[in-house]
Amino acid sequence: MTPPDRRFGALEENLGYTFADEGLLQRALAHRSFCSEHPGNASNERLEFLGDAVLGVVVTDRIYADYPDLPEGELAKVRAAVVSSEALASVAVDLALGTFILLGRGEEGSGGRGKPSILADSMEAVIGAVYLDGGLSAATALVLHLLEERIAEAAEDPGTRDFKTRLQELAIHAVDEIPRYEVVDSGPDHAKEFEATVYLGGVPRGSGAGSSKKQAEQVAAAEAWEWLREQVPIEDQETMDA
Numbered sequence: 656m657t658p659p660d661r662r663f664g665a666l667e668e669n670l671g672y673t674f675a676d677e678g679l680l681q682r683a684l685a686h687r688s689f690c691s692e693h694p695g696n697a698s699n700e701r702l703e704f705l706g707d708a709v710l711g712v713v714v715t716d717r718i719y720a721d722y723p724d725l726p727e728g729e730l731a732k733v734r735a736a737v738v739s740s741e742a743l744a745s746v747a748v749d750l751a752l753g754t755f756i757l758l759g760r761g762e763e764g765s766g767g768r769g770k771p772s773i774l775a776d777s778m779e780a781v782i783g784a785v786y787l788d789g790g791l792s793a794a795t796a797l798v799l800h801l802l803e804e805r806i807a808e809a810a811e812d813p814g815t816r817d818f819k820t821r822l823q824e825l826a827i828h829a830v831d832e833i834p835r836y837e838v839v840d841s842g843p844d845h846a847k848e849f850e851a852t853v854y855l856g857g858v859p860r861g862s863g864a865g866s867s868k869k870q871a872e873q874v875a876a877a878e879a880w881e882w883l884r885e886q887v888p889i890e891d892q893e894t895m896d897a
Contacts (some may be wrong), residue, residue, distance in 0.1 A: 669750045670781070672797055674788050681757070683780035686773060688759030699780035706783030709791070710738055713798040714806065722810050732813035737805050740775040741823050746801050747774035748833050752781070771827045818876040825880060826855060829887045834860075834879065838868050851875040855883070 663680050667673050674680045679702075687698040711734070718725070718733050725733070736742065747753065753768035756777050767773050786794035808817075819834075826832050835854045842848045851871035853861045860882050863874025 683784035702780035702783035706779035744771035
């Protein structure tokens with residue numbers, strides 16, 4: 656492995672975790688396309704495998720402890736929503752993780768930094784790296800820092816998919832892209848109004864307003880979801896819903 660690149664310090668700030676061995680973080684960000692062009696560097700695939708297991712344990716432990724009234728089937732639905740590739744890719748976007756991933760020239764040229772699958776896999780690898788660097792307590796703190804809000808949202812009504820989730824799933828399936836939201840607010844603190852716009856491919860596809868950021872984003876997502884459904888063949892929609 657080449658010497659750690661100190662530019663990863665910005666990612667550590669986003670994560671809220673500083674590595675004792677920054678080489679682990681670099682390995683977590685090394686996509687196989689980079690390693691094929693730089694022999695001697697290990698890819699992040701083993702760390703991804705480890706991180707997936709750690710993620711499952713941490714999330715399962717939290718929802719089991721925090722929601723004692725949920726039966727096994729509902730707990731499974733909450734966990735599935737939180738640890739899904741779509742959810743992890745969204746977290747990676749929030750962290751600007753794609754900026755730091757090490758890619759080969761071909762993957763770089765094909766837009767690999769924004770591919771949901773690469774983002775989700777890299778997010779799992781980072782979790783695995785934190786586990787090796789700081790132990791289970793550090794990995795638990797990271798996972799809950801990143802996902803606690805999503806756990807609470809999923810537990811409100813297990814098995815349902817709000818429009819932000821529906822849009823994200825459809826966008827990843829149809830155009831291999833994660834929707835991007837912009838929100839502006841106006842008015843006094845006690846009566847703020849929020850306006851959200853959701854972009855796909857850099858083009859605004861939905862807008863909405865509400866008394867909270869979440870509400871405005873849901874309205875915008877619903878509009879964009881309706882638009883995108885019209886672009887996706889019916890048979891593909893049925894495959895997704897199966």
